Amino acid sequence: MLDQNPADAPATTLRSLIASDAEDLARQLQAHQSRIFPPTAQKTIRLFTPAEAADFIGIHEGYLRQIVADGHGPAPQPNGRRLYSVNDLEELRRLLDANGKSAAKYVRHRRDGEKLQIISIMNFKGGSAKTTTSAHLAQYLALRGYRVLAIDLDPQASLSAMFGHQPELDVDQNETLYGAIRYGSDRRHITEIVRATYTPNLHIIPGNLELMEFEHETPKVLADKRPDTMFFSRIGECLADIESAYDVVILDCPPQLGFLSLSALCAATAILITVHPQMLDVMSMSQFLHMTSDLLAVVENAGGKTDYDWMRYLVTRFEPNDGPQNQMAGFMRSIFGNRVLENEMLKSTAISDAGLTKQTLYEVDRSLFTRGTYDRALESLTLVNGEIEELLRRTWGRK
DSSP: OOSOOTTSSSOOOHHHHHHHHHHHHHHHHHHHHHHHSOTTOOOOOOOBOHHHHHHHHTSOHHHHHHHHHTTOSOOOOTTSOOOBOHHHHHHHHHHHHHHOSSSOSSSOOOOTTOOOEEEEEEOSSTTSOHHHHHHHHHHHHHHTTOOEEEEEOOTTOHHHHHTTOOTTTTOOTTOSTHHHHOSSTTOOOGGGTOEEOSSTTEEEEOOOGGGHHHHHHHHHHHHHTOTTOOGGGHHHHHHHTTGGGOSEEEEEOOSSOSHHHHHHHHHOSEEEEEEOSSHHHHHHHHHHHHHHHHHHHHHHHTTOOOOOSEEEEEEOSBOTTOHHHHHHHHHHHHHHGGGBOSSOOBOOHHHHHHHHTTOOTTTSOGGGSOHHHHHHHHHHHHHHHHHHHHHHHHHTTOO
8 A cells, every 4th residue: 555544545556556647747748748839839949149150150250241241141130130040051151162162161061981970978877967968969060060860769758859859749659769670570761760850950860668669679589599689780780771861970878778778889989978976976887887898798799899989978067166076077087087078068057947948058049048157058068069079070080
């Protein structure tokens, strides 16, 4: 009997109580979602100021003003200001490259000989800002002109919700990556489950609870010794079918070391591990690294790939004025050296408040926040994402 007095109505089993709470919560969340984003609503991305537009394109603001003075770019607003859409950024990139004397510089697509970059973002402890990191990195790279595919491997599907795809409402059976990596005749081609987003250059494969089926089915397939038992190669194999369409793939991994995570590790060309600089979180990461090492040894013995271009640790939810956090961040740097990213992702009310409406900081209007709070948070995210972009460019051999 749970939470009942002897005089209460019939005893409630744990299973029925959880099922009832799940139904009530799902119903209320759907109602809340409909109030915030009615069924006919479409998420959009805001317009950018000249300074933001110049940064994303990769030029000085003065040069942007010169280009606009020559008759290119958007018309001025009624107040005389110019604001730039994502499509404006793309058109200006193409214009700059068309007028350039060297190879494409502003349209940042992969060139011949540059391999697809697949970044697995992971940690098996909640609260490490894994999904926040994935969402902002994917959108930043798309705004910078790369063709990006974000894949939500977390059954909780927070990344999907951030980009306007509600797991309970918008994602049906066989519409997650599970549809492309499942066993048997119902397997779909990955091109059938890729979706566009409101950000040009950014596509997504959403997630939902269906992803757990891969964790349940794989042990059965392994026990039956079927010919298609190479579970750890399945994500890499389906990504190979769309390799030419993208420059970067972002895998938001589930918060546990299961078959999905191992397949993501084997598909990856790079690994980014998020960590909150608190003692318990770092201790948890130590266990995570031990377990990952042991499981990768098993995968390697079975022929799996575990070679990476780079692996980095990202300190997240960092509070610069917190002494213990500074000590823990320094402790990590003393052990891992430059494998800890130079920049930390700051803890910020701007990021968390934007998340309440399922938006990234690149989407929300600056006027909704205290200016200093917004600017500090955006600068932190942009420095982190810029550092990761530099790792990608270095891997491709670009200056």
